[in-house]
Amino acid sequence: MMCRYIFPLWLVCNSIAIPAYAQDKPIRVGAKHFNEGYILSEMIALILEDGGYTVERKFNLGGTAVSFEALRTEAIDVYPEYTGTLAMEILKQDRSLTMGQIQEMLQEKFKLAISEPYGFNNTYALVMTKAMANKLQMNAISDLVNYPQLKAGISYEFLERNDGWKHLAAHYHLHQEPVGLEHGLAYQALREQTIHITDAYSTDGEIARYDLKVLDDDEHFFPEYKAVSFYRASLPAKAKSLLAKLTGTITDTAMQRMNAQALFNHKSHREIAQQFLIAAKLINNSPIDARNDWQVLQKAGVHIKLTLLALIAAIVVALPLGIYLYRYAWLAKAVLYITGILQTIPSIALLALMIPLAGIGMMPAVIALFLYALLPILRNTMIGLFTVDPMLKKVAVAMGMNTRNRLRYVEIPLAMPMILAGIRTAAVINIGTATLAAFIGAGGLGEYIVTGLALNNTSMILTGAMPAALLAIVFELVFEAIELIVIPKHLRQKIG
CATH class of the missing domain: 1.10.3720.10 (MetI-like)
Incomplete structure (x- = not known):
């Protein structure tokens, strides 16, 4: 009788013990829940699929903490991340690190690795409407010291990050008391003037669309945020080689344009990613997936x-x-x-x-x-x-x-x-x-x-x-x- 239970259990344990990726084992691609994260994750997924891998999309993950924990616990195999986030939020460093240092520390602490940068730098920034900036003659973050009455609406993750509002405010001696907002809703609040300042990613499509002013980080608080593929060190060499195709291929302008297409042209993230990869000759010219009405x-x-x-x-x-x-x-x-x-x-x-x-x-x-x-x-x-x-x-x-x-x-x-x-x-x-x-x-x-x-x-x-x-x-x-x-x-x- 016991064999009926022990044998299936042995099969399960035996399958878990196999460390290598089987030929038909899917690679699980994660994505943070923001516009650019979806687009970059679709690029990763499409490149891997074009290279012959089966891909499982694990999108809509929470912020950095959830996505990193999913990667660390092997719930996903790869997702796009940023060097500044890796250095300050994941590795908990209070200084900028070189790519080599980030690679070394990730391997040593977590058995994780990163690719070379995609090319663009999506740094954090503070933005406000150009009308308000011109009226107050504001050009830099340090100018906010003179206007403590301005209302700040800050995304929840940015409020608590090591490279976020608390440390930024201490560095610049800012006295605004921010309220927490979902990142996408902050732009609407900015346009409706219920807030005057919000955090942004420098490649956000809303910046040009809504004619916003990016305040200069005149005291160089933010590190570089170069986008990279963040993956398990055990990822197959072929998969790593495929992901390396993205190295140096995306400019700041191109990324901002793709973000705007999702926001204002209502294109799907997969369609945007696929069109970019085909135009850059990184994948074959395959038909774009039709919308599933069901x-x-x-x-x-x-x-x-x-x-x-x-x-x-x-x-x-x-x-x-x-x-x-x-x-x-x-x-x-x-x-x-x-x-x-x-x-x-x-x-x-x-x-x-x-x-x-x-x-x-x-x-x-x-x-x-x-x-x-x-x-x-x-x-x-x-x-x-x-x-x-x-x-x-x-x-x-x-x-x-x-x-x-x-x-x-x-x-x-x-x-x-x-x-x-x-x-x-x-x-x-x-x-x-x-x-x-x-x-x-x-x-x-x-x-x-x-x-x-x-x-x-x-x-x-x-x-x-x-x-x-x-x-x-x-x-x-x-x-x-x-x-x-x-x-x-x-x-x-x-x-x-």
Whole structure:
């Protein structure tokens, strides 16, 4: 009998132990959730595919911390990164490093490597409208010292980075108190004058489009941010050679133009990358992928799968646990405190914490959603059982029912309206939270929302948000139907 379990386990362990890339093993390409990251990651993917590799795209990853953790834990194999970010954010250096130093430290500390630069320098910058800059006669970051009243809206990642706002403000002695904004939305706030300053990437397409002024980094705070391929050292030599094709091929102007095409011409990131690579003769002239009209339904299917897997797992765990705690009430408070603490962890933080444990993709997302679903199901199960009329419990005892029969025939049926309400609440919470699973490559409708935020594209955001809202309504209707079947009429009237 034991062989039935040991042999499959041996096969799994044996497959994990193979370090080399098999011929048909896909290379997993990651992408940070911003416009340029998508384009560069598509270039990496297309070059590898042109070279004969199968590629899995793990896009819409969170910022640097999530993407790097995914690479470090082997959840992805390569993604585009910047030398300044590598030096200051990943290697935690307070000075600029040469390419050789970065290579050496990455290999020594993480067994990771980088390619030669693509050619352009996408440095951080502070921008404001030219009208405001001309009015205040501002040309450089140091000029901000004279205008502490100006409102700054800064992207969340830039607020906390070693090369971000805190250290920049200390270096330049700035006194503005910034608010955190999603990078794509900051430009809209700038145009509407709800903020006066924001951080930018120097190759952002919005800079020219919105006629913005890039303030000169006159005290040279920012290091160079040369784009490179950041990959595992164990990547096949052929794959590294293919990625080297990008060396020195992209200028600052070309990158800014490609970013603008995605933002304002509404071209797909794959189409933009493919057209550039074909024009530069880096890949063969293959047809551009046609738009998949069924894509929304496919992503909705993934969204439903994430929600249901987590919900079913939570029911299987929380329902019997709630019944157990009802019988052993002295444990109840401690368990509820623990599940309550899980509920207070911010969704993005919990998803990021899952990466070292389960990598990226569907598994960590399901685990995180499962943890969020525990509290409402567990709490409602216990409350439903504890609030059953004591007189009815006494009647059941007087009728000679033992503990198990009382639970089965009296207490659980009477508690069922409350139990179903908890499951229903957990389902709706999971549908909303599952949109954030896109940040760790789990897919679903959140991909539209994340990409739409990066492009400041309201239509794309609604493409993800509206079906998610519709799914929540569908789940509500499904649970209403279940209540009609499961709950006796007199109890439905009582809770109605």
